[in-house]
Structure formats: structure tokens, C-alpha cells
Amino acid sequence: MTAPATAGGSGPSRAGVSPGRTVSPRVNTDDPVEQAKAAIEYCFEQGWTDGLPVVPATRADIEACLATTDHPADEIIGSQPHLDRSVTVAQAAANAIMAGCKPEYFPVVLAAWRAVTQERSSRGAWQSTSGPAPLIVVNGPVRARLGINYAGGVFGPGFRANATIARAIGLIVRNGYGVRPQELEQATQGLPGRWSVCFGENEEMSPWEPLSAVGGVAAGTDAVSAMLIRTVEYVDNRSTDSAEAVLHDFADTLARMGAYVGGPHSSGGLVLGPEHAQLLGNAGYSRADVQDWLFSRAVRDPADMVAAGKGEHAGDGPFRMLPSAAAIPIIVAGAANAAMSMVFRPFGWAAWAGRSVPVEWKEQ
Amino acid sequence: MFETIIDPTVGPAESVECGRPTLATRPEHLTGLRLGLLANTKRNAEQFLADVGRELAGQYGIVPVVAVKKPNIVETAPAELMAQLTEQCDIVVAGVGDCGSCSASAVADGILLEQAGIPAAVIISDAFTVSANAMADLRNAPGYAYVTTPHPVANLTDQGVQARAAEAVPAIVALLTEPVMATAASA
Numbered sequence: 001m002t003a004p005a006t007a008g009g010s011g012p013s014r015a016g017v018s019p020g021r022t023v024s025p026r027v028n029t030d031d032p033v034e035q036a037k038a039a040i041e042y043c044f045e046q047g048w049t050d051g052l053p054v055v056p057a058t059r060a061d062i063e064a065c066l067a068t069t070d071h072p073a074d075e076i077i078g079s080q081p082h083l084d085r086s087v088t089v090a091q092a093a094a095n096a097i098m099a100g101c102k103p104e105y106f107p108v109v110l111a112a113w114r115a116v117t118q119e120r121s122s123r124g125a126w127q128s129t130s131g132p133a134p135l136i137v138v139n140g141p142v143r144a145r146l147g148i149n150y151a152g153g154v155f156g157p158g159f160r161a162n163a164t165i166a167r168a169i170g171l172i173v174r175n176g177y178g179v180r181p182q183e184l185e186q187a188t189q190g191l192p193g194r195w196s197v198c199f200g201e202n203e204e205m206s207p208w209e210p211l212s213a214v215g216g217v218a219a220g221t222d223a224v225s226a227m228l229i230r231t232v233e234y235v236d237n238r239s240t241d242s243a244e245a246v247l248h249d250f251a252d253t254l255a256r257m258g259a260y261v262g263g264p265h266s267s268g269g270l271v272l273g274p275e276h277a278q279l280l281g282n283a284g285y286s287r288a289d290v291q292d293w294l295f296s297r298a299v300r301d302p303a304d305m306v307a308a309g310k311g312e313h314a315g316d317g318p319f320r321m322l323p324s325a326a327a328i329p330i331i332v333a334g335a336a337n338a339a340m341s342m343v344f345r346p347f348g349w350a351a352w353a354g355r356s357v358p359v360e361w362k363e364q
Numbered sequence: 365m366f367e368t369i370i371d372p373t374v375g376p377a378e379s380v381e382c383g384r385p386t387l388a389t390r391p392e393h394l395t396g397l398r399l400g401l402l403a404n405t406k407r408n409a410e411q412f413l414a415d416v417g418r419e420l421a422g423q424y425g426i427v428p429v430v431a432v433k434k435p436n437i438v439e440t441a442p443a444e445l446m447a448q449l450t451e452q453c454d455i456v457v458a459g460v461g462d463c464g465s466c467s468a469s470a471v472a473d474g475i476l477l478e479q480a481g482i483p484a485a486v487i488i489s490d491a492f493t494v495s496a497n498a499m500a501d502l503r504n505a506p507g508y509a510y511v512t513t514p515h516p517v518a519n520l521t522d523q524g525v526q527a528r529a530a531e532a533v534p535a536i537v538a539l540l541t542e543p544v545m546a547t548a549a550s551a
Contacts, residue, residue: 027365038365038366039366039369042366042369043369046371048371048372048373056366056369056370057369057370057372058368058369058370059368059370061370062370074376074377076376081439082438082439082440082468082469082472083502084502084503085375086375086376087375088375088376091372091374091375094370094371094372095372097370098372123436123438123439124436124437124438124464124465127438127464127465127468127495128463128464128465129463129464171372175372175373176372176373176375178373178502182494183494183495183498184464184468184495184498184499184502185464186463186464186465186467186492186494186495187464
């Protein structure tokens with residue numbers, strides 16, 4: 001029996017343990033490395049991991065996380081009433097440590113958790129056949145302070161804060177809500193990068209205000225924005241200096257029929273590489289201009305929709321694939337070393353709630 | 365030797381284990397009973413249940429007195445729909461659990477109805493028995509019996525749904541009338 005995450009909590013351990021689990025081998029060595037490996041193996045045996053090793057969390061780790069926030073250990077930060085599960089701050093801390101977070105990342109983990117769970121589409125996302133991933137975007141000075149990558153290779157890997165903050169969200173879902181693959185989680189295929197997509201916005205190279213300002217938090221404030229996505233797909237266009245040509249290329253990918261799952265429209269957003277962002281900015285496009293352009297041009301011929309067996313809502317005129325101009329999130333991230341960007345696909349029809357979450361640091 | 369490792373699955377201290385749910389007593393036959401249909405928003409779910417209702421009407425002379433659609437595929441039916449079903453119906457057919465979250469929540473609906481004394485037959489597509497069973501375990505009802513239909517349901521034509529509903533009826537009738545072994549009965 002191991003310790004509960006919440007102080008004083010003596011509730012039964014109801015999830016995460018597979019029947020017939022093996023018993024951890026006794027470690028007949030004083031070698032601390034062998035002992036550490038045995039502790040990691042123990043965590044695998046409990047069913048607590050996502051398939052990769054975790055860092056075993058101790059009471060001292062939880063205290064270190066709690067020291068970074070004003071939120072009390074037993075505060076409930078998420079619930080899945082239909083699963084009869086709730087998650088506490090202390091439990092989030094345990095999973096953050098297990099994911100590999102440093103305690104000082106914890107306020108960002110809490111903000112990311114709130115940003116993810118306030119998305120309406122997150123309610124059934126963890127059990128969905130679509131198997132969506134949180135896309136977590138960090139703005140503000142915290143990026144530099146914690147080493148959250150916003151330049152080369154933002155989709156990873158290679159940066160501890162990026163990798164572990166995203167992974168913490170996944171472990172909270174697994175261990176806190178008890179949603180595990182091929183059980184309550186029914187992802188048909190999932191996607192590469194589930195629980196690993198977290199990056200800073202490259203505010204320094206963006207021609208526009210930070211995404212968090214779009215989300216209602218003043219520029220310069222530490223904030224997290226999140227949405228659930230089904231995939232990302234690249235648009236590589238280093239062939240032109242025309243803003244409209246690049247926009248045309250984006251619109252083509254955004255209008256791809258495979259991403260349309262029926263209903264009134266598809267969904268899509270952009271993580272612009274800095275070169276594309278600056279090409280658009282220098283040509284006089286605001287973020288809203290880009291959104292308007294893409295909304296009006298990301299369309300399909302109804303005949304194409306019918307040919308793909310997806311004509312139920314097609315109508316007569318060009319079918320707009322995106323819900324509205326404002327519901328095309330535009331983010332700037334990556335290195336200015338090649339003109340490429342990513343289209344991403346928000347899960348469901350809701351796109352993004354459009355509310356960024358300020359990171360709450362402990363009152364000094 | 366790892367007593368100091370925190371268990372990350374332990375939630376709020378106040379959460380308590382609920383006991384095994386008691387399933388409703390089965391009627392001997394369906395004739396004259398008031399039927400309720402509880403659909404979800406998945407494609408073809410309402411039609412599937414309506415077709416089941418028609419089959420039952422033809423065979424037993426009973427018609428649905430309540431046919432409702434719950435608004436959210438993830439969560440159990442809201443209290444007002446549950447009240448409507450439990451107050452106005454003697455038996456309920458629910459479904460179709462044809463996705464990751466709705467298969468689980470359909471089972472949860474069924475168990476809630478049983479606890480309220482209403483025999484329920486939940487229809488699950490056979491690709492989602494794992495999540496249906498996981499929900500049954502979560503609700504302390506391992507082995508909870510439901511009716512399966514081949515996956516997929518969403519892409520069936522009207523005739524396809526009708527045929528599938530007709531195929532499911534004998535199992536639905538059996539589930540609603542044959543004595544259940546506490547919660548350990550299996551389909």
C-alpha cells in the first residue's frame with residue numbers, strides 16, 4: 001500500500017491497478033541505482049504509467065509542488081461525474097512529478113489543466129474514438145524562466161518543460177480519471193504526440209499580439225491556452241514571396257475532406273512558422289485578416305463532398321469547411337529557418353473556447 | 365519497500381465506494397407494460413430504438429409511452445429524463461452505445477434505471493463491449509448484461525437499421541423478462 005496524494009486521504013485506491021499484477025521483485029542490493037530502477041518498475045506494475053518510465057513521487061515532492069501555489073492540496077480541480085471521479089491539486093502534483101516536471105512547473109501544469117478542461121470538447125474527449133490530444137500554448141515571460149521552447153522543434157522532443165507539462169495532463173487523465181487505453185479510452189488509432197504537445201508562442205517573431213491576448217489575458221502576462229486536436233499536418237511552402245499564394249496553400253489543406261466528419265463544417269487552425277507569419281505581417285495582414293481570408297477560401301465543391309460520400313450537408317454553393325473566421329486559431333511558433341507551418345485540427349465542432357488562463361503564481 | 369511512493373490514483377478523501385447495485389425484478393411477460401425508449405445523439409440511435417419499439421408493438425401489443433433523446437453522449441441522462449422514464453414506464457430500452465464514451469454512459473443509464481426499479485435493456489455495438497464492461501466495473505456491477513449488435517450502426521441505411529433492430533429484439537425481450545442473477549449475470 002502506498003501513500004495517497006491528498007493529506008489525510010484514506011480513500012480506497014480504485015483505479016490504475018490491473019488485476020493479477022505482478023509483485024515487485026525484492027531488491028537485494030544497496031546500489032541506489034538498482035533501487036531507483038526497482039521503484040520505477042514498481043510504478044509500471046501498478047499501472048500508473050503511459051508506457052514510459054515515471055519518476056516516483058514522494059510526500060516531499062508533493063509539498064514542493066504545493067509550495068508554488070496558493071491552491072490547497074485537497075481542492076478539486078476537475079471532475080468526471082459520469083465516471084464518479086474527481087481530481088485534487090495534490091493528485092495533480094503527484095502526476096506532474098511522475099511525468100518528470102520540476103516543482104516550479106506546477107503552476108503552469110495547473111493552468112494548462114484548467115485551460116484543457118474548460119474546453120467543452122474535453123468532456124468526452126478522453127474516451128472518444130477520435131483520441132484527441134491537448135495542444136497547449138504558453139505565453140509570457142514564463143517561457144524563458146522555465147525553458148519552455150517556442151523556437152526550433154516546438155512539437156518536440158528535446159525540452160523538459162514542454163515534454164513533461166503535456167505529459168502531466170495525460171497522467172492526470174489516466175490516474176485521476178482512470179481512463180486507460182483499450183478500457184474506458186477507446187481511441188481508434190490515437191495520434192502521434194498525444195500528451196506531448198506543449199510549446200511557447202514565438203511572441204518575439206510574431207507580427208501580432210500573443211494568442212493569450214486573443215484569449216483575454218493582457219500581453220506580457222504568463223498564460224496558457226489549450227485546445228484539443230486530432231492531428232497536425234504540414235504546409236511546406238518555401239517557393240513564393242506572395243502572401244496570397246501561401247494563404248492559398250493553407251486554404252487547400254484546411255479544406256481537406258478527410259478531416260470533415262460530417263455536420264455543418266470541419267475545423268482547422270494554424271501554427272505558423274515565423275517566416276510565414278512575417279510574410280503575412282509584412283504584407284499588411286492582421287491575424288483577423290488571415291482568418292477572414294482562410295474562412296472565405298477554405299471551401300469545397302459540393303460535388304467533391306458527394307463523391308466522398310459526405311454530401312449530406314453540402315447544399316448547392318461552395319461548402320465552407322471552417323466554422324467562422326474567429327474560430328480559426330492562429331498561433332506563431334517555431335524557428336525562422338524555413339517557410340513551413342502546421343495546420344491543426346480541433347476536435348469536435350467547437351474549435352476553441354477562446355479563453356486563455358493566467359498562470360497563478362504563489363503570492364509572495 | 366516502496367511505501368513512500370505516492371499513489372497517483374487516489375482522489376478526494378470524501379469519495380466513498382458505493383455498494384453493488386441491485387437490479388430490478390423482471391416481469392414474467394411484456395404484455396401490457398409501459399415501454400420507454402432512451403436514445404442518445406449518435407446517428408441511427410433514435411431510429412434503432414423506434415424500430416425496436418415497433419417490433420415490440422407488433423409482438424406484444426405494447427407501444428412506447430416515452431421516447432426521449434438525452435442531450436449529451438458522455439454523461440448519463442439528466443435527472444428530468446430519468447424521472448420521466450421511471451415515473452411513466454415499466455421497462456426501458458436504451459442505446460445505442462456505438463462510440464467510446466456513449467457505450468459507457470449507456471451502461472451507466474441502464475444501471476441507474478435498474479436501481480430505480482425499472483428493468484432496462486441497453487444496446488451496445490460489439491466494438492465497444494470493453495468500454496461498456498469498464499463502466500459496469502466502475503459502477504460496481506461487473507458482468508452487467510446488455511444486448512449487442514454488430515458494429516457499425518451509424519452508417520446503416522433505414523432498412524439496415526430496421527433489420528438490425530429486429531435481430532436484437534429476442535435478446536432484448538430475454539433481458540427484460542428472464543430473471544437476472546444479481547449483477548453477476550452475463551449476456
